Amino acid sequence: MNRLDGKVTLVTGGSSGIGFAIAQRFVEEGAYVFITGRRQPELDKAKDEIGRNVTAVQGDVTVPADLGRLFQTIEKQKGKLNVVVANSGLVDPQEFGQITEESFDRTFNLNARGTLFTAQNALPLMKDGGSVILVGSIAAYTGHDGYTTYSATKAAVRSYARTWTRELKDRGIRVNTLSPGPIDTPIMDSQAHSKEGADAIRAAFASAIPLGRMGRPEEVAAAALFLASDESSFCAGMDLSVDGGMAQV
Incomplete structure (x- = not known):
């Protein structure tokens, strides 16, 4: 039996890399998937490759109007969400001492602000007992040259999962962080x-x-499937690292 039969899911940043692999795997497991991203050609390509049970909505999760249009589309077509994967993000490496305000703002705007408002806008459509998966990074708790802003945003994402787990406990919505290590994308x-x-x-x-x-994108997708499915029904507020052991030993 497919592990996501009947589930309606959203994957932001779903047109390439980790997001595409997650969306593709979710459809294979019986879900209907909405994917979003900023570049229409890449979205069209991803939709064609997935082939079925997918709607692509062009937009930028840092733009409130685009988020509004995304969730209006989901509500009109399906009327609910069971799983949200907040995956949109960017890396803009700059050494401490050389970090520009523009880079700081761009990184926090997408990785921290975009993640928060994606999840918050999804809440009215989320079914009780649903799953929110925040794509973080092992950079949240390890140090890497040039990753000051990126690591800080992913530490914020890890904190979101802890706080929202408590705030959403009455609805049984599980919030977890999925933290990849270096993935070849x-x-x-x-x-x-x-x-x-x-x-x-x-x-x-x-x-x-x-x-x-x-790592490979499909390996992260397998971990996302676990967090999206009932197999992780007693997992909440946790961080699941998919990193080949890099941050574990």
Whole structure:
């Protein structure tokens, strides 16, 4: 039996990388999935690849009007949500001493503010007993050069899960953080100015991971499936790391 039969789900940042892998796996497990992202061509491609039981809604989770349109679409088409995966985020590495206000604001606006208002706007549609999955990072509790702002936003996301678990206990809505380690997605390429630079970043991460390699998006999707399904019915306020042991040993 599919583990998400009849579940209506939302995956932000669902057009590529981890978000796409999660959306694809959820559909395979019987869910109907709404995906959102800023770039229409990538959304169209993702929708075509998933193939069924998916609606793509273009928008930016940092823009209130776009969030409003997203949830109006969900309400009109399905009238409910069982699972929300707040996955939209960015990494803009800058060394301490060189951090610009623009980079700080852009990173916090998407990773911290966007996550909060995505989840808050979803609440009226969320069914009691639903699951909210906040995609964090092991950077929330480890130190990495250049990751001051990114790590701080992911620490905020981890804190959200703890607070919201208490605040939503009467509705039985489970809020958990899913924290990947280094995962081989296009976001890695955005952290370097050349293919050689991106390959060097990948090699450095792989050498720091006990399993000796970077993770794959589908491995994070498998963990998200666990948190979305009834198999995690007694998991709330927790942080599930998918990091090859990098932050664990």
